[in-house]
Amino acid sequence: MLLQKIHHAAIICSDYAGSKAFYCDILGLPVLDENYRPERDSWKLDLGLPDGGQIELFSFPDVPKRASRPEACGLRHLAFAVADLDACVCTLTGAEVDVEPIRIDPFTGARFTFFADPDGLPLELYEVLGK
Incomplete structure (x- = not known):
């Protein structure tokens, strides 16, 4: 197996509009694609990075909070x-x-x-x- 690069990182947010504004307006990431999935009551927003990588921003209803502090096992x-x-x-x-x-x-x-x-x-x- 030869991994080439990270293709995307997926992020689940609690407030889709607020997170979209943060990643697009503050961080300056361009929207590549945006889709609403009614069967999951979920948005999926694909954001581009200059090197070709992507951030996938998802929304789901009633998502549990992520442990960030103290640092938890998993993606840091x-x-x-x-x-x-x-x-x-x-x-x-x-x-x-x-x-x-x-x-x-x-x-x-x-x-x-x-x-x-x-x-x-x-x-x-x-x-x-x-x-």
Whole structure:
């Protein structure tokens, strides 16, 4: 088996309109496709990333809360590579998104920070220079 890359990450949200606005308007992800599935009372929104990867945003009625803190077993967070961490932090704080202080990865020397989506899903911005 030869895995090539991550094709998509699927996120289930509690407030479809609010999460759609967060991922599209604040994070700037373009809508690739949007479908309502009446048999599941569920929206599925496909959002594009510049490298061809995707975020699938789902809504379902009465979803249980996800354990994020303390950190739970399973997927820890979703990280996005960025070229200018300071500019991204300014965009987020300008949209009144709480952003943790910027830290330095002790192994790579790269700068990174964390913030959360409207449901508290941990998201990371990881600065990748010279790419």
